[in-house]
Amino acid sequence: MPNNRRGLLAAGLAAAVVGATGVVWTLNASAAEPPVPSVSAPIVDAAPVPPALLPWGVKPSKLKRGKPGATSKAVAAAGADAAPADRSGSLLPVPEFGPKGKNSKNGPLREERTDVQPPAPPSAEPKAQREVFYHYAYGKQVGATDGSWANIHIAKPELAEEDYHSLAEIALQSEDGKQIVEIGWTVDRGVNGDADPHLFVFSWQNGVAGCYNACGFVQYSKTVKPGDTLPVEGQKRFGIQHASGVWWVAYNSEWIGYFPDKLWDGTYTRGGLTQWFGEVAASSEKPCTQMGNGLPAKEDWAARIGTISMINGPEPKATLKATSPYYSVDWRSDRTFGFGGKGWCGEEDDEEAEE
Secondary structure, eight states, rough: OOTTTTTTTBBTEEEEEGGGGEEEEEESSSSSOOOEEEOOOOOOOOOOOSSSSOOOOOOOOOOOOOOOTTOOHHHHTTTTBBBOSSSOOOOOOOOOOOOOOOOOEEOOOEEEEEOOOOOSSSSTTTOEEEEEEEEEEEEEEEEEEEEEEEEEOOOOOOOOOOOOOOEEEEEEEETTTTSSSEEEEEHHHHSSSSSSSSEEEEETTTTTOBSOOOSEEOOOOOSTTTHHHHHHEEEEEEEEEEEHHHHHETTTTTTEEEEGGGTTTOOOOOOEEEEEEEEEEESSSSSSEEEEEETTTTTTTOOOOEEEEESSOOOOOEEEEEEEOOEEEEEETTTTEEBBBBBBHHHHHHHHHHH
């Protein structure tokens, strides 16, 4: 972090910087001398301090990191929480662009056009606009809150070549759904370069989508960053909490980083609509991509989002809904639900098997 007091000593004269005006003057100069506009480095806001406890009420501890470039299966086998997706050693999140769905009080985003192409098969017109269809299985709740957390099953759903992503996440939104902070895992070859689950963060300002893993996000953890590979087939804790003038995001045992309030001009400091969900972004209304681990929500071993919790908010009483006949959601307890499905192609295979 740059030291905003460095570089202000010259010719043995003490210097001072005044607030946001950027005015510098020497303390032993003549009182008749007017202030001189500063040409030094801009003043850097003090780094926010995260809450002493993670959203689920425990002190942060260092995540266990796997070998750089490890697959999600290898990360799980090593008992690690995450592994760098590359061998650069950088902890600077890389901005990645791809379709991203959302849901507001007026209903979910069902369809839009994008010039982002799925990695395969290649398109003859890389910049041509294409339709992307969003499919959800979600729980949502209206109510003012400082944040939310949940245990989310990390899976490796099969992603059809022509589709974009399959993910699971928490979204903390303003009541109108225009301001959003998100954290979760995603399988997205275009964003991540492979078909493994990766940690992601995302934000929206005034209904405009940012990008995956950056676009205003500030890295805090020295261990794990958005974009890292996560272990497959296990539950980890994900959380979002507003504190110290920023929206903090947490994964398992660490604060990963934050989105500062200035992204919203200080107008978004409490959530009004909280959602926990699975999402598939597909190239058709009948997707061949799995959600969760591919099992329907009612199956015993289906993926789950569990122990959904609100921070300084109402008692969790979410409403469940699936927006597609090819995916489902089902309560397991008052605060835990299953979600997932095979997609349309999976249902077609079942029908052929029955015949």
